[in-house]
Amino acid sequence: MIDYQSMKPWLFKLEPENAHYLAESILRLPNICQIPFNPFLESHFVTNNILKQELFGRTFLNPIGLGAGFDKNATMIRGMQILGFGFTEIGTVTPKPQTGNPKPRMFRHIEEQSIQNAMGFNNDGLLKVQNRLKTRYPFTTPIGINIGKNKVTPESEAINDYTTLIKALHTLGDYLVINISSPNTPGLRDLQNEEFITKLFAEAKAITSKPILLKIAPDMSVENAVALTTLAAKSGADGIIATNTTVDYSLVKNPQSFGGLSGAVLKKKSFEIFEAVAKELYGKTTLISVGGIDSAQEAYKRIKAGASLVQIYSGLVFHGFDMVKNINMELTELIKADGYTNITQAIGADRK
Helix, strand or coil, X not given: CCCHXXXXXXXXXXXXXXXXXXXXXXHCHHXXXXXXXXXXXXXXXXXXXXXXXXXXCEEECCCEEECCCCCCCCCCHXXXXXXXXXXXXXXXXXXXXXXXXXXXXXXXXXXXXXXXXXXXXXXXCHHHXXXXXXXXXXXXXXXXXXXXXXXXXXXXXXXXXHHHHHHHHCCCCCEEEEECCCCCCCCHHHHCCHHHHHHHHHHHHHHCCCCEEXXXXXXXXXXXXXXXXXXXXXXXXXXXXXXXXXXCHHHCCCCXXXXXXXXXXXXXXXXXXXXXXXXXXXXXXXXXXXXXXXXXXXXXXXXXXXXXXXXXXXXXXXXXXXXXXXXXXXXXXXXXXXXXXXXXXXXXXXXX
16 A cells, blocks of 8 residues: 555645545545455455454444545545444445535644534435445445435425435445434534434334444534433334434634544544433444544544544545555454453443
8 A cells, every 4th residue: 555644745735625535535446447456455454353244134343434424425434444343334324416515625733633514414315325335335334324315395394305325325335324413514413303313213113124223413502312212212223323423623723614523633522422322322222433533542542431433534535545454454453451351341441
């Protein structure tokens, strides 16, 4: 692999969104070429008996996944596997294609190793993503599908967007994620309420038996986060993903006045929400932690707090191609050092 750290100064001369498109143009090539997967030939893919676990009816060869927002259109599934990810979450997908918010809409906070984005669910839309998934699924590593409503869809009709997406995509992924927590679609976070969640999961469960998870924001109170996720679990959610980006702009020195922050500055806030949710729901539903995870130590902290899986995204921008491999290798040693023979023994160790 190319040395990322030597490339980073040049990449950072590009506008962040242009750098992302450059990465996508490279990482989509393995999808186009249909390169077969052999874990013994992949220099960055780490798996062993310690990291393997069964979840959602699939084998996760390692617990490090790509968070939603990077591979919006299901064009890089194979490329992400080559980088070492044990699973990929594509999206957010909306029923109709949309261009997203006006540019510029992505910004680096280099000193804080964080990203601010106001992308606004820019994606190719249901039909194109559906067709791509038909050529790829089932895949050798699990695929999650993150879904959201179109910007033009009023809140009163939002549930129709979600059920449309579930009907069309539930056979083309291993789990689906209800995204009502992005700060970049007006009114979306208002759907984080009892009435909407109860109705949505009732309708979703009537459509499919595939696992359906809820992704929550980090900016609600701990009490509200626990109440909301407990309600979701009782309503049929098969898991909780905590958390999305934050609109707490006090976390960086020179913020924009819009969009959500991810990366290192989200670490503390994300973990606080995850910890509170895990105290209530560990052992009752599957928990996935995302937000500021940039090392094996941080990943292991989330796992011991109750996360079966963890996801990363912004850390790739600052730490590069070797990040996933290094986390998985070091995570293996951390699990072994605690006397465990498999990751499932470490999951929730701090809850027991």
